[in-house]
Amino acid sequence: MTNTDAAPERSRSRLVVRTEPVDELAPLIPRADPRHPLLWMRRGEGIVGLGETLRIETSGVDRVADAAAVWTELSADADIDDRVGLPGTGLVAFGAFAFADESESTSVLVVPELVLGRRDGRAWVTRIALSEQAADDDGSDIDHDGQADAAATVSLEIPEPAPRRRVPRVTFAPGAVPPERYESAVAEAVRRIDAGEFAKVVLARELVGELHEEDGLRATINRLAEDYPDTWVFAVDGLIGASPETLVRVDHGTVSARVLAGTTSRGAGEASDRERAVALTESAKDRAEHALAVASAVKRLEPHTARLDASPEPFTLQLPNLWHLATDLKGTLGDGSTALDLVRAVHPTAAVAGTPRRVALSVLAGLEGFDRGRYAGPVGWVDGDGDGEWAIALRCAQIDADGTVRAYAGCGIVHDSVPADELAETDMKFRPIVEAFGG
Template sequence: MTQTDAASERPRPRLVVRTEPVDELAPLIPRADPRHPLLWMRRGEGIVGLGETLRIETSGADRVDDAAVIWTELAADADIDDRVGLPGTGLVAFGAFAFADESASTSVLVVPELVLGRRDGRAWVTRIALADAATDAPAGDDEHGRADAAAPDELAIPEPAPRRRIPRVSFTPGAVPPERYEEAVAEAVRRIDGGEFAKVVLARELVGELHEEDGLRATIGRLAEDYPDTWVFAVDGLIGASPETLVRVDHGTVSARVLAGTTARGAGEASDRERATALTESAKDRAEHALAVASAVKRLEPHTARLDTSPEPFTLQLPNLWHLATDLKGTLGDGSTSLDLVRAVHPTAAVAGTPRRVALSVLAELEGFDRGRYAGPVGWIDGDGDGEWAIALRCAQVEADGTVRAYAGCGIVHDSVPADELAETDMKFRPIVEAFGG
């Protein structure tokens, strides 16, 4: 069932949700659907969704607000029995939102039939069904309102699938070839020096073709193995491994991680340390980072009773890159849900620029393609409005016809060098290209 309009006059579906503990579900990724994976995890913990009970689709400038309204109403009406009580239990939906208001890509919240989860050494199974119109209970419930473990119309808990080879996708430049990207960077620098704006993020795309039907599970497994400290996600064909937390809400607390400023890892230990030190001392990178942090604080502060930031940027180590990072943590002051905060902070200066409105106009002009869900919010929300959302980075969108579009971008400031920014995009493409056998 699909709900597309927050003001729809159709009767709202009623969801019945049952979460129960189980002994063990490790590993999670081999249990995911290979063709339509739903997954959110980091360091081997998270949630996997199977099947689809309900889908919320929105678009346009109000896509997040509309989804939040529909979700709040669904959650208020739902019959939820959660016997575990951890983040990711009970009613959950996986979400991915388009970056731009004008994007042709649809934004989605997907409510699965079955959720498998692991966190803090505990495992659980959640079943989500539409209430039966006649009995007001899902088919298969016993007299106590609990779903049978293997009712005929329910999805069974899958066994881990055998490991398969990673599919090979050959990527080529998309709408903007490398030389045009460098020209766009040079034009952005010219406008920055002219005082039009302070920063803009310019992205590129690579395009390939996926032929193997069962390849996505292997690709996701590769991302999780190579980048365990990132948010590994798969939602409606969008897959990736993002290092950047857009916003996390958990029982009244809010946190986020801002990344801006990047350099490649060194060839050896001494070289690696030198590169990390140079990044922390780089005036260009620190200025770019400060703009991104200021933007995040400005957007989150009105919703918090208290908001603290790391006193100084720290270096975040990934297998192929160093990033400058700042963590934000606070206490909610207005009862906002995670989607409310997603709406408030997206798009951040780290993926758009500063000032935001001007930067969005410039990147739309200079990039030359629709970002789709790249750099948009991706994550999950629960029945209380809590959730975890990342920025969709180091990612690709796999379309129904097998087309794979990978994305990477860089923050452009006044002293950016076009050739260096192009090289940085190549570094940022590496996780997703290698995950597809490149």
Template sequence: MTATATTPRASSATALAVETTPIDDVRQLIPFLDARHPLLWLRRGEGLAGVGEALRLEFSGADRMRAAAAAWSEVVSRASVTDPIGKPGTGLVAFGTFAFADDSALPSVLIVPEFVIGRRDGRSWITRVRAIDIEAADQSDRSLPHTTPFGDEYRLSLLPGALGKDGYRKAVVAAVDRIREHDLSKVVLARDLVGHLPHESDLRRALVELALGYPECWTFAVDGLVGSSPETLVRVDHGAVSARVLAGTISRGTDAASDHEAAVALATSTKDQDEHGYAVASVLSALAPHSSGLAASDIPFTLKLPNLWHLATDVEGTLSDGSTSLDLIDALHPTAAVAGAPTPDAVALIRELEPFDRGRYAGPVGWVGADGDGEWAIALRCAQVAENGDLTAYAGCGIVADSEPERELAETVMKFRPIVEAFG
């Protein structure tokens, strides 16, 4: 499906003037964000903060990522870019979030902000974007956008959504039965929690909680989707491609001894190793046609997060066909880590057992630059906030033949924790 612009002043045919200039080091990016419509990509205190919308493109359907890649190529070809810094995230960039399912009612988007304030490797910059046919208000004005005080504190209670705890247990049982009866190895089933944000709630408060609580994760905000994901779907940087695959989870221990025991139990769990193996295989298979020298460790490592352990594998290679990061997310999505294996059968079972539209949950979220490089995570540990304040959070687990409903339900509780705590 072709791209459609939702702002009347900008479309994929709009020519953009883009200028990046260095600024004094900015240590805090979140205060610059719009309280209701933040654009953020942050990890370990570095990343990108976007303000305003110079260009917004929407996509839907099975070819939404291919359409985005084509539209972005057109945007880049028409842009005039001044970028003396040349770091990842400088120059022309778009924030993006894509729906999980081909038939999702929620659109996938690319958003080029009017301003991007970035920080990487101790260097900071600001990028200003405008349509070439719109005169700059003041060409000599090089001041930063204003920071604004955070809004009032709020506490939000999240309640069961379309799939409650009993319904989730039954869905896991049904999935296990289907796996044992048919040629299906794994399916990822999610459940939802819902709530409503008070009027004029400041989303930056939740982003601060996520960024401080999960500094090793990608904390993101794009078009109302907010979260902190531990899983790198793909990163492209000057011809190098990498990914971090996560599958297999266990709760952290209450003390050092029990925490160590939990990590060992995860690393030696046949169930979790099998689940992880399906996820790694799907990523390697998707990247192989685009990358030479693709390598992954033989044995996954245990990744420690504040609330749980994950089995993790890093994948690295070199691009061999000139693909952009948008091309690669199209090739990768959905991985077995968020859908299952074989993927078409798993997606069909998800549609059958989940009584809701996942929206952008478990889809790609991140940013793309003018050269096609970019960083994309899988939208996990996240919630979608609608314009009216309705909030829906999601968490899912990989179901295999020996999955137990109570254990999988408990795992979703752990995975909901970042969002529950950030908003509560």
């Protein structure tokens, strides 16, 4: 159901939300909708959404601000009874936003009918429904015939975990940017960097395949969660992936983020692996690329915080297929910003766009040759208080209604980037999503 219009003068719809504890919901992924999964989790904990109470769709330059305005109004008017009080309880919406202002992809917040959640050893179920209300002469709201209570109880039942299925096989081929064209784009970017036009640009490529087994999406998501447990595993409106990068997290006045830039492959053995990690920390190219990404994030977050601290030095983040240079940011909000306010402030970061941001966005749009859609855009969830967790949609694929699967990967290009090396890095970054589809 879509409901983004202003309410009529004499009547309107109101969200009725009830969260109650339950004994256990593990595992979460096998309870997700097989065709339209809504999911956000890390290390086996998170939230799964079922059904759809309403959807907020936006596009263009103000897509995040427009969604935030509608969400704030809906949340303020909602009837919320939260008997658990953990992140992800109460009123929540799952969201995915397009990367670029001019993208043809729709940005969306989806409010499910049923939310199943697990965190800190506790489990809960939330039911969300719409109740029609009429306004009295004094402007106050009147529930008709107990519709609010009825709406809260008429909902989906908690599903039993589905049997485990094999991962659906998708054969991927280069999309709009074949390997040789990608290397040419990298070389052109380096030439323009050396000419002083900009300091860094992130260039991506896509792989395209076809999915014939929609029911197998749970198996694909489960594969991502098992292979990459320390990432944010997500599924929102056909966008699925496992992102290692936290764009922003807001929880009762605190804000945090994780910046990733600088990458190398894992070694074949323990000694080789350790050597690669050390080499990454000592690489002037990777440290310079990382510093630009951190500076960009700090610049965007700092105006909204009373205090913002960063890791004293970048640290190496170990994933099954590669090493990243990482910096954690943590602070205290100083202006009452919501998670969506901060998403709007920090997106797109230098880690997925470049530096200076405006110039880099123009350059990547010209050199990439395709619409990124929601790749490298914000993906996550927001609650009725404006808190939430948002990642950058990386290591991901978008599944369209016709079964087309588009996977994406990109690299930060700086003055000493080597085209063949950057192409190889995209292959490394494609690996999680390609393998999750049986590749």
